[in-house]
Amino acid sequence: MTDPLLHSEVRASSAVAFAIGYVISVALMVAALVVTMRHALGRIDLVVVTSLLALLTLITQAVFMFRLNLxxxxxxxxxxxxxxxxxxxxxxxxxxxxxxxxxxxxxxxxxxxx
CATH class of the missing domain: 1.20.1070 (Rhopdopsin 7-helix transmembrane proteins)
Known part of the structure; x- marks a missing residue:
C-alpha cells in the first residue's frame, strides 16, 4: 500500500498559498458586496463588474487553492x-x-x- 502523503497533489499543497488565495478571494467578494450595496454603478455596469469580480475570484481559487496549472x-x-x-x-x-x-x-x- 502506498503512502497517500507521497502523491504529487499532496506534496504540492501549501498552507501559505491557500491562505493567500483565501485572503484574495475574500477581498474580491467584499469588493463585489460593497459595489452592490452602495448602488455605485448603473444596472449593466453593476452586472459586468460583479461578474468580473466573480471570475477573478474563481481564477484566484483555482490557482492558489486548487493549484490548477497546465x-x-x-x-x-x-x-x-x-x-x-x-x-x-x-x-x-x-x-x-x-x-x-x-x-x-x-x-x-x-x-x-x-
Whole structure:
C-alpha cells in the first residue's frame, strides 16, 4: 500500500498559498458586496463588474487553492474545468431567465398589474 502523503497533489499543497488565495478571494467578494450595496454603478455596469469580480475570484481559487496549472500531471484538472464551465454558465443563464420571467409565469391571466 502506498503512502497517500507521497502523491504529487499532496506534496504540492501549501498552507501559505491557500491562505493567500483565501485572503484574495475574500477581498474580491467584499469588493463585489460593497459595489452592490452602495448602488455605485448603473444596472449593466453593476452586472459586468460583479461578474468580473466573480471570475477573478474563481481564477484566484483555482490557482492558489486548487493549484490548477497546465503541467502534464494536472491536465485532467484543466479538462474537467473546461467541461464544467459551460454547464456553470448555462445554469447561471437559466436561473437568471427563470427569475426574470417569474412574475409573468406565476400570475393569473387578467390579474397582471402591467
Amino acid at each position: 503541467s502534464q500531471s494536472d491536465r485532467w484538472k484543466v479538462v474537467s474545468l473546461v467541461l464544467a464551465l459551460p454547464l456553470f454558465v448555462l445554469m447561471l443563464g437559466l436561473t437568471g431567465w427563470m427569475f426574470h420571467t417569474l412574475y409573468l409565469r406565476t400570475m393569473l391571466p387578467g390579474t397582471m398589474g402591467h
